[in-house]
Amino acid sequence: MRVGAVTFPGTLDDTDTLRAIAASGAEAVPLWHGDADLRGVDAVVLPGGFSYGDYLRAGAIARFAPVMGEVIDAARGGMPVLGICNGFQVLCEAGLLPGALLRNAGLHFVCKDQWLKVENNTTAWTSRYEPGAEIIIPLKNQDGRFAAPRSTVDELEGEGRVVFRYLGDDPNGSLGAIAGISDKTGRIVGLMPHPEHAIDALTGPSDDGLGMFLSALDSVVAS
Numbered sequence: 001m002r003v004g005a006v007t008f009p010g011t012l013d014d015t016d017t018l019r020a021i022a023a024s025g026a027e028a029v030p031l032w033h034g035d036a037d038l039r040g041v042d043a044v045v046l047p048g049g050f051s052y053g054d055y056l057r058a059g060a061i062a063r064f065a066p067v068m069g070e071v072i073d074a075a076r077g078g079m080p081v082l083g084i085c086n087g088f089q090v091l092c093e094a095g096l097l098p099g100a101l102l103r104n105a106g107l108h109f110v111c112k113d114q115w116l117k118v119e120n121n122t123t124a125w126t127s128r129y130e131p132g133a134e135i136i137i138p139l140k141n142q143d144g145r146f147a148a149p150r151s152t153v154d155e156l157e158g159e160g161r162v163v164f165r166y167l168g169d170d171p172n173g174s175l176g177a178i179a180g181i182s183d184k185t186g187r188i189v190g191l192m193p194h195p196e197h198a199i200d201a202l203t204g205p206s207d208d209g210l211g212m213f214l215s216a217l218d219s220v221v222a223s
């Protein structure tokens with residue numbers, strides 16, 4: 001099983017993402033923004049950071065990177081794709097997920113360990129969690145406020161595509177305290193908090209993030 005992690009100029013969390021992929025038991029495959037193919041991977045993660053300096057809007061330039069043409073085609077073909085934080089922003093900009101991530105309501109960069117509820121454990125990236133599981137993983141961003149037209153949010157809620165929801169105070173003013181969503185197939189998932197920074201309880205805050213990387217392996221084997 002080969003799982004890729006894409007590095008754009010300005011990506012920060014590719015190293016931890018590759019480490020999390022390896023910890024799940026998969027072969028971790030580094031992918032570069034200029035790559036013209038996905039090197040035979042079975043799943044792709046778009047890690048967090050500040051791709052292309054977040055110029056224009058976070059994710060707005062990365063969406064046009066050469067490798068994204070391949071990622072978009074593969075995702076539309078059913079390959080599991082996870083976007084974490086800036087990766088979630090890229091997936092929204094690419095039109096693979098609906099909505100947008102706006103400046104946090106408090107206008108501050110938020111950095112904290114965040115409790116989340118796993119609202120849907122039937123996606124390619126959440127099958128290892130119990131229904132309604134409560135997990136704690138780091139959150140760190142300035143543009144984390146999920147926004148979409150009311151009709152889109154209603155559709156996401158109605159179709160069980162709100163995958164993660166913030167517990168406690170909504171840290172950034174996201175509609176419906178939405179922390180992560182999926183596409184209609186459940187194979188493309190984006191979330192603002194960072195599972196790749198929570199794969200080892202020894203370094204904290206938990207190993208709750210590892211389940212996402214393990215889930216993807218199950219979904220590839222099952223397909």
Ligand SMILES: NC(=O)CC[C@H](N)C(=O)O
Pocket residue numbers: 047048049050051054058084085086087140141142143144
């Ligand atoms: N940690 C990150 O990926 C940061 C994401 C994004 N550039 C923001 O600050 O909103």
